[in-house]
Amino acid sequence: MLQVYLVRHGETQWNAERRIQGQSDSPLTAKGEQQAWQVGERAKTLGITHVIASDLGRTRRTAEIIAQACGCDVTVDARLRELDMGVLEKRHIDSLTEAEEAWRQTLVNGTEEGRIPDGESMLELSERMHAALAACLALPQGSRPLLVSHGMALGCLVSTILGLPAWAERRLRLRNCSLSRIDYQQSPWLASGWIVEMAGDISHLDAPALDELQR
Ligand SMILES: O=C(O)[C@H](O)COP(=O)(O)O
Secondary structure (H helix, E strand, C coil): CEEEEEEECCCEHHHHHCECCCCCCCCECHHHHHHHHHHHHHHCCCCCCEEEECCCHHHHHHHHHHHHHHCCCEEECHHHCCCCCHHHCCCEHHHCCHHHHHHHHCCCCCCCCCCCCCCCCHHHHHHHHHHHHHHHHHCCCCCCEEEEECHHHHHHHHHHHCCCCCCCCCCCCCCCCCEEEEEEECCCCCCCEEEEEEEEECCCCCCCCCCHHHC
């Protein structure tokens, strides 16, 4: 059985400001750095062999901290990036016009072809996240990878493993530096392949940030 751990990066400046990031970037806040150290301390107990991160700055910084705790190197994979939010990237979520908010809502309300102009659809996001996950199956026997990615990206990955369509209404909250685990397994009482063992655990954090996904 292959266990794969999933971590959303630490709180960033734009998370705290409720500014849409997508594939744009902002640095971790002091809180975000603290969260990364705390999830790193927990990861140290999990036997992690590989740390693989989205190539954006916030995920690479989080991965560096986790990898240092686990004694691993960091590998980057751009397929783990956050959903491309197109023309709304960098915008404060409260600054959107009614039409712009309607575009954003299509990403969370179950609209199959939903997307922000110049951005990605949830189906396109799902396809690249599953490709990045499938690459873990080619790691040497006994590997235990930890992937560092983003809120929408990881939420879409976990929800689709549970059998929901990529564009399903979003009902899984993955806070900054939350830890999830998915297993590739053949158990008699579970579907073969990927299953969700744990999702969104923040018990290792002393004071979880009120990141922008839950306000
Ligand atoms: O702002 C965004 O793009 C999302 O709401 C969250 O993205 P993040 O998980 O990369 O902060």
